[in-house]
Amino acid sequence: MITIQKVAELAGVSVATVSRVINQKKAVSAKTREKVEKVMKEMQYEPNMLGRNLRTSQSNLIIVMVPTISNPFYVKIMKGIEDAALKEGFHIMLCMTDSQYEREEAYFHLIRQKLADGIISLDPGTNFSKLLNGSKKYPIIQCCEYSELEDVPYVAIDNKEAAYKASKHLIQLGHKRIALINTDEHYIYASHRKQGYLQALKDYQIPALEEYMLNVELNFEHGQRGMRKLLQLKEKPTAVFCVSDILAVGAIKEIMRGGYKIPQDIAVAGFDNIEFSYMMNPTLTTIAQPMYEMGAEAGRMLIQQIKNKEEKIENLLLDYELIIRESTMG
Amino acid sequence: MITIQKVAELAGVSVATVSRVINQKKAVSAKTREKVEKVMKEMQYEPNMLGRNLRTSQSNLIIVMVPTISNPFYVKIMKGIEDAALKEGFHIMLCMTDSQYEREEAYFHLIRQKLADGIISLDPGTNFSKLLNGSKKYPIIQCCEYSELEDVPYVAIDNKEAAYKASKHLIQLGHKRIALINTDEHYIYASHRKQGYLQALKDYQIPALEEYMLNVELNFEHGQRGMRKLLQLKEKPTAVFCVSDILAVGAIKEIMRGGYKIPQDIAVAGFDNIEFSYMMNPTLTTIAQPMYEMGAEAGRMLIQQIKNKEEKIENLLLDYELIIRESTMG
DNA sequence: TTAATTCTTGTAATCGATTACATTTACAGT
């Protein structure tokens, strides 16, 4: 292996000088720089990051914690994060938690162990105060979710407003019996989306019925199961607002299985604008979160925090968009 | 920051002893071990990985190179890799190449720079000989694809056989006009799948028509576009075999847009068994690759190679399965 | 020419672990 020592020796300079050349410090004469660079190229020298990392106490790695990569919602966010990271010379470690606390804890260790410089959490369930356990602050950004309690900077959208907009869309199509398939409301985003839904109903004098509001786990099967329940009601809803596309996909599957037409019999709206929402039949009306940008911003914010730990990071609310497709307007 | 020195001092032993406790070496008396462990716990000591990594010249990181994470085909594979890695104390770095050579090269640097110990490539287009550039071997595993030319161990399935089976299924349903939507045949897997398709046609005395065989890029839009072309033929095919589910999804979209019925007018078979294949309407007949296992095996093989660089790694062909769903049998 | 100043370069400490080798301790056998 070619080390900085070997390069220094071959170039007839000290390791300090080689290091200066590597790190683009200006205090090197053109002649020397040239000489060193020539040797580096000839020897195909590559600095050993392990040495550098130890010395600088930085790994240039950031952890991205995601509950499961199987929800396509996360895909573009990850891409955004990676691009932002790459731009600053960082790389990302993919960590799937399955929403298990032990996993999250294990990944948190990596920061304590200096293997990573910071964390972006895409997992809405992350319990930071428990994880941090009173210890000093580490660079963390929460993406797509936030908790007022914990003091972790976030990037997200205004979920209440967005849900309001989606619900209003259904109402304005003439629907009066609108169901909500939600997920665990201890996630702030879920509770906000419900608030938006309720507000819309209220503003348009539509009574909110308990039996139209379901809480299920966030996956396809539970979307199906939730819809099945709704279809068994005497007064079936004529529209369903799902707080996640993946739930909407399940709901649609179940509606079609029951022989109903979308949107004539039942209209469906989702949330997230995953790629499949425009590939499926019918295409899905949904709220588009700016996923790539959210990821990119989260990455940018985290790296800013890593570079300057003192600095206070501002939270960020990005724009969303209602995308109307076949599932509500045939 | 608590270092091993501080722990040693507080426990009244040498750093060597603390290190032995950390690494579970047996040459420590029960009494001493207990004492050291107590101090470590009290101080919440966490070994600094940067120090360890430099000394052992291992990062315990593996690179997973993926063209784009937006093809859900990769999702379960990644999960398999991560689980296998975690079991051995490794973590994964996610690297998206967009199939760009420069990106791949940049990631390869990470190995030369010791930032990662090995690579699993999910990118069928990776040009290893160019990347390696005659330099000594690094631990690499190719997953889902292989090239006979380059001497890189792989885990995959028998693509020719699998494609044969899918094509035969369509033939046995009575189809005579069967199209193939393929992708760039310089990917071995693509060329093998075509071979399987051709072999099936031949075995059942069905002529292979040039105009039924398309090569497109591997994404939804090109699936649509390919199908559109097929629908413009005078003699439209009655069945289509797509070498990737994502293409099949596009094809199905286009078929329905044209007002045709699936599978009555046109049957569709895919390849990969991505999650959406059973969520969509109609559900998709496809070849299921054992994605999780492939990932897990690739992870296992890579780590084996990292731990013992001399050892010759055996290639692995795993089982596949034809899953028949609505898109071929209403 | 000399002194002051600025640029370049080198020396050696350092980051935090692991580990070869040396040394001490414990204990069994006689």
Added chain:
DNA sequence: ACTGTAAATGTAATCGATTACAAGAATTAA
């Protein structure tokens, strides 16, 4: 009690970079 062996522990080198500080070289000002 003495010796030999095994077990436990310690000392110090080492991994490959960065960087504070020192020192030498070059330039400028007088």
